[in-house]
Amino acid sequence: MLKLLIFVLLISCHSNQHDPILHSFFTFKDVKASLPSTDGEVITRPMNSWVRVFENEDSCFYYKTPFRKELGEIRITNKSSKCSYDSEIELRVEKVKGLTYKISHTNKDDLRLTLEFNDFKEEYKLINTQLKHTSKLLDNGLPRSFISSIYIDKKYPQQRNLKDKDLCHGVNSNCQNVVGYRCEKCPAGFYEVVDFNCSQGGSKYCGSDNCGKKNEPACPRGYKILGSKLKSLCFDGSPAGLCGPGLRTFCNEDNILICI
Template sequence: MKIILSVFLLFGLLSCQQEKFDFANELAFTTNFEMNELYQGSKGVYGPKNTWLLLFTFNKYCYFYKTPFNKSLGESRVTKRVAGKCSFNDDAIISQTGIKDFKMNLHVQEKIKLSLIIDGKSFNYPLFNHSITRKFTPFNNQLKKSFFDNVYVNGGLEYLKAKTIKSGTLCHGVNTECKDVVKYKCDLCEEGSYEVVDFNCAQGGSKYCGKDKCGTKNQPACPRGYKVLDTKLPSLCFNGSPAGFCSPGLSTFCSDEGILICL
């Protein structure tokens, strides 16, 4: 009886905590809404594939969307900033899985309204604390950044060209202490991104822009799961390391750059 009562009390506590977060209300009265203009529009958010994208931030929260890949459908989640930074690895306050189609638009009239179109169903969120005094859109000005009162929008065609990242570029770097030495920006990779085996971190190793060719000759080894390894070694890059795997006939070696590769 005590066990059953404890379970009910725990469930009630979790329910109360979840009820405290009202997504629509938080957006309605936010004073620091900021969105990634790169993913706004009717074409939808489809790439880079299998990548967590930071779409917008508001108050102390971050809205991420993971793009579909093969049979894996899309997923959205809201996380809380930690030390002012956003991470998709943090616990989700709210989330939605099984998304096939995702679009995001910012409607600018007398008031500003955020629209999320998920699998054909539209969800509209007015931003009551934001308004504009003159009519213009994010794309018809020559500035790299556009301001609608206290709404900040990354905008402009020049911005779009300048912000994409070429293949081969480090887009998320971690060190032996599992601290970010290069802030996550893989959502700007032109051809997706891939993870390499270097340091033993719960959030995974460093990540590079480009097509994932892991496991093939002269390419990074495919990473194994962090919990599968169950080791406390700070570095996973050494010859014969089991932290990555290769195609038949190849073995793992640590390159001069400190990345586990297949040879």
């Protein structure tokens, strides 16, 4: 009878005890994938290394990749100030092979993640995760999540905003981003100026859009309408910007087209 009891205990120990922790990691947190998307391919490289696969606001998902005869290991660790594979361990799964994940969504929502390793396969609904999107006709522009319009108990870290007149996206004459796009941090919107002839548009500044008024930036007309090959659209009398009545375009010392 004793042997029977031990046997029953052993097989029940094996069944999905890591599932609730994994479920909690993915379902109600804002999950970010730290590895480029594998789209179903097994994670094997770099070999014999701790790689961070996912992280959310509180925890980090690490995987030690297999090497030769040694199988992999999954660790979910507590995130203190940053992620580390050897901080407080919330979950450890040893002898892991074939770790793979896939993210899928339909249209604007229904964002799901399928995680697979050994004989474990589970699909998680990413309720509080947001995925970037592309804008198209009749789009509402919201990021994708499982249900794009509702988040449950979502925590937002303290966010620092930019100030009025701060540069929130800067481009140069080679159309490189000298300041990466961060205009969502502008407290009261932002506006674009006419400076360089780039597909990502001209530089952008936080603040009210007063374009076209005297001594204010000219309103951009777009980079395709003129069909120009010039690197800079900023020169006196440039048709690349619109101004109010009686005003004309003028290029100031910051290479911004303004109305005077």
